Amino acid sequence: MDFVKTYNDITKEIEILELRLIDLEAELKEARKLCFSGQLPSDPLPVHVPLDKALEYYDAVVIKIGETSNRLAAKKLIRQKIETNIRDFQGIEYQVAYMRDVEGLPLYKIADKLGYSYDWIRKVSSRIKAQRRHKKIDFS
Known part of the structure; x- marks a missing residue:
């Protein structure tokens, strides 16, 4: 990402x-x-x-x-x-990352736009953040 x-x-x-x-x-x-x-x-x-x-x-x-x-x-x-x-990009991770980081949308609006529950989008968002943290640790 x-x-x-x-x-x-x-x-x-x-x-x-x-x-x-x-x-x-x-x-x-x-x-x-x-x-x-x-x-x-x-x-x-x-x-x-x-x-x-x-x-x-x-x-x-x-x-x-x-x-x-x-x-x-x-x-x-x-x-x-x-x-x-x-x-x-087709994957939900990319769509959530784009809407959250580029468009600046809050997670509840992303959930509405994509047709998922707020809890699911929050989990996807957390997973993306965890992947980023993990990559930063690996490359340091």
């Missing part, structure tokens, strides 16, 4: 890339200001920056935004493919 870890890792990467894009957008605003004012915003004393250097900085930030956007789109596509493949 390593697919849940893989899914969670990719989701975390997506969150980090989205934060990086927000940071780069703020950096781009500063680069625009630099192009028009010619002064570094962080310096207490006015320091003149030539327009060609300011434009180089601006272009570098634009390139970083493009690269980050492309990586983000690729990660989102991978996550979507993982979700599609996980949904196709």
Whole structure:
């Protein structure tokens, strides 16, 4: 059931890339200001920056935004493919693990969706957790 870890890792990467894009957008605003004012915003004393250097900085930030956007789109596509493949698993263990760990559903809702009793789904869920603990102990 390593697919849940893989899914969670990719989701975390997506969150980090989205934060990086927000940071780069703020950096781009500063680069625009630099192009028009010619002064570094962080310096207490006015320091003149030539327009060609300011434009180089601006272009570098634009390139970083493009690269980050492309990586983000690729990660989102991978996550979507993982979700599609996980949904196709047939065993009840996979379905319970997916609904619990990926969709975040409580066990009673999983029981309703799958048509099993709550007690049975709770046993399946416990068995999955035990298998994960056992695997972690074996590989350490």
